Amino acid sequence: xxxxxxxxxxxxxxxxxxxxxxxxxxxxxxxxxxxxxxxxxxxxxxxxxxxxxxxxxxxxxxxxxxxxxxxxxxxxxxxxxxxxxxxxxxxxxxxxxxxxxxxxxxxxxxxxxxxxxxxxxxxxxxxxxxxxxxxxxxxxxxxxxxxxxxxxxxxxxxxxxxxxxxxxxxxxxxxxxxxxxxxxxxxxxxxxxxxxxxxxxxxxxxxxxxxxxxxxxxxxxxxxxxxxxxxxxxxxxxxxxxxxxxxxxxxxxxxxxxxxxxxxxxxxxxxxxxxxxxxxxxxxxxxxxxxxxxxxxxxxxxxxxxxxxxxxxxxxxxxxxxxxxxxxxxxxxxxxxxxxxxxxxxxxxxxxxxxxxxxxxxxxxxxxxxxxxxxxxxxxxxxxxxxxxxxxxxxxxxxxxxxxxxxxxxxxxxxxxxxxxxxxxxxxxxxxxxxxxxxxxxxxxxxxxxxxxxxxxxxxxxxxxxxxxxxxxxxxxxxxx
Numbered sequence: 001x002x003x004x005x006x007x008x009x010x011x012x013x014x015x016x017x018x019x020x021x022x023x024x025x026x027x028x029x030x031x032x033x034x035x036x037x038x039x040x041x042x043x044x045x046x047x048x049x050x051x052x053x054x055x056x057x058x059x060x061x062x063x064x065x066x067x068x069x070x071x072x073x074x075x076x077x078x079x080x081x082x083x084x085x086x087x088x089x090x091x092x093x094x095x096x097x098x099x100x101x102x103x104x105x106x107x108x109x110x111x112x113x114x115x116x117x118x119x120x121x122x123x124x125x126x127x128x129x130x131x132x133x134x135x136x137x138x139x140x141x142x143x144x145x146x147x148x149x150x151x152x153x154x155x156x157x158x159x160x161x162x163x164x165x166x167x168x169x170x171x172x173x174x175x176x177x178x179x180x181x182x183x184x185x186x187x188x189x190x191x192x193x194x195x196x197x198x199x200x201x202x203x204x205x206x207x208x209x210x211x212x213x214x215x216x217x218x219x220x221x222x223x224x225x226x227x228x229x230x231x232x233x234x235x236x237x238x239x240x241x242x243x244x245x246x247x248x249x250x251x252x253x254x255x256x257x258x259x260x261x262x263x264x265x266x267x268x269x270x271x272x273x274x275x276x277x278x279x280x281x282x283x284x285x286x287x288x289x290x291x292x293x294x295x296x297x298x299x300x301x302x303x304x305x306x307x308x309x310x311x312x313x314x315x316x317x318x319x320x321x322x323x324x325x326x327x328x329x330x331x332x333x334x335x336x337x338x339x340x341x342x343x344x345x346x347x348x349x350x351x352x353x354x355x356x357x358x359x360x361x362x363x364x365x366x367x368x369x370x371x372x373x374x375x376x377x378x379x380x381x382x383x384x385x386x387x388x389x390x391x392x393x394x395x396x397x398x399x400x401x402x403x404x405x406x407x408x409x410x411x412x413x414x415x416x417x418x419x420x421x422x423x424x425x426x427x428x429x430x431x432x433x434x435x436x437x438x439x440x441x442x443x444x445x446x447x448x449x450x451x452x453x454x455x456x457x458x459x460x461x462x463x464x465x466x467x468x469x470x471x472x473x474x475x476x477x478x479x480x481x
Contacts, residue, residue, distance in 0.1 A: 044087060049117065055088015057122055059138050067119045068092075068141065069149070071159075071179070078108045080140075083118065086184050091125070091140040092118055103146045113152040113159055119145045189306055194261060196304035197281060201259050204303075205296070207283070208258040212246035214239060224267035226276075239265035247284050256286040294318075339370045344440070347425045353418075355398050359442030367442040369402075371430045375437030376403055391441070400440040402426070 044053050050069045057066065070085035081092050094107045110116060120143040131137030156172075157165050159179045170177040177183055201207035215237035218225060227236040240246075242264045250258055262282045268274040281300075285293065298314040305312045324331050327340045345367045348356050359365040372379065384401050391397040402418065418426075430438055 053087035054083050054085040054090040055135060057090055057136050057139055057141075059124070061122045062124060062139065064122050065119070066122055066141065067117065069117045070115070072110060072112050072114050072116060072152075074112060075108070078104075081107060083116070083141075088135055090136045091131075091134075092120070093123075093140050093142050095143055100144075103143055106146045106148050107143070110148050111152045111154075113155060114148060115150040115152075117147045117149055118143050193304045193306065197300060198261075200300050200303040201283070206257060208255055210250065210255070210258045210260050212240075212243040212260060212262065214263065216240050216245070219245065222266070223274075226265050226267050241266050242280065243282055247282070251284060251286055255284075257284065259283045339372065341368050341370055342429055343367070344369050344426060344429055347422050347429065351418075351422070353400075356440075356442050359444070362444055364444045365442065366444075367440065369426075369430060369438050369440045371432050372437045372439065373433070374435045376435045379437055387439070397441055397443060402438040402440060
């Protein structure tokens, strides 16, 4: 069959309706994809001049001739050196006899962190010299040949995890910092998680992995966009903030479920908690409801979660928008800190405290409180005054601190008006301990929402140890209703 006739037959075949053959074809494709994801461990030395990695040799390899490539981690007395690659460490014995003088010269004179290639035999370490802390601690390599692949110059810092480096130095020499165990772990972990996510979405749930353009026209709304000049004067491309327009086009085009690992660009330099560029998993589905999306994401994270971390438990705890505002004072709460807002209006129905009475007399009036764990140990008079001044200046609200320890009620002007029954009921509702501090406030419910939506933009006062910046924000989100 000639090439043109073969091609025409192929085109006619592709243009025919698939009908009944569709299911077997997709079933076969699905099986092949699943099988490919279940292959044996990867060959880290395939297509390379080395036979093994530095971290994989064990007693089972005794007597084998191996070739290793790696960085010189350190050298001892010109007798041993430890070779490192990104799979582990292995000890190499430097030959001392005259016949191997050239090999000895290379390995003894090469600076630490130089890249070398060595060939030799896997032998057992002498009795009593095994290193149980190293996976390769039972063996060593008796070198026969060596080659210096790249000599290292003097480095600004040692490539050892126990060496402390400033963040500025690490960023300046990022290419050296990437050799550290932690950075290697982070990069490889990210790669593994993204691969597992692709596996879960494509192989198990029929998603299509699609790339969308990076250069696009400007879109209204959202953050400012980065511009890329074109060759045509006065015209620019825009880097997409996120692939919103492409989502709509692809959905209209009939791709009912697709995803992409998308790069997003947002010019938000004025906001310290934002990044100019970042990566997100962008998932789109048609014919789905909220429950389906939640289940998909829970399964995705559970499937792709690293094996060396605590397992992900599903279903995830959920809270509605209304509940989040009522309980934490913000729609993005950090639930690690607790300190929930508790409605204690019933405790003070018959109170003699003036501003609480005024608040409760209004249609939507309420009294609420938060408990700061061990606040009596860390909050001083000036801290309490700072909180009260902040509330009064920005929101015209009064804050009442209540110390359960009677000796510390010096900072609460209304302590004498709180009856013992109210105090006991407050302890029960707030589940407080003796060193805790309760902050009370009162007002109309709608007023609280205005505070909660705007308080994140304010510079709140400093709070003492152990309240870090996140916990400090949590307190200030919640001190007013």
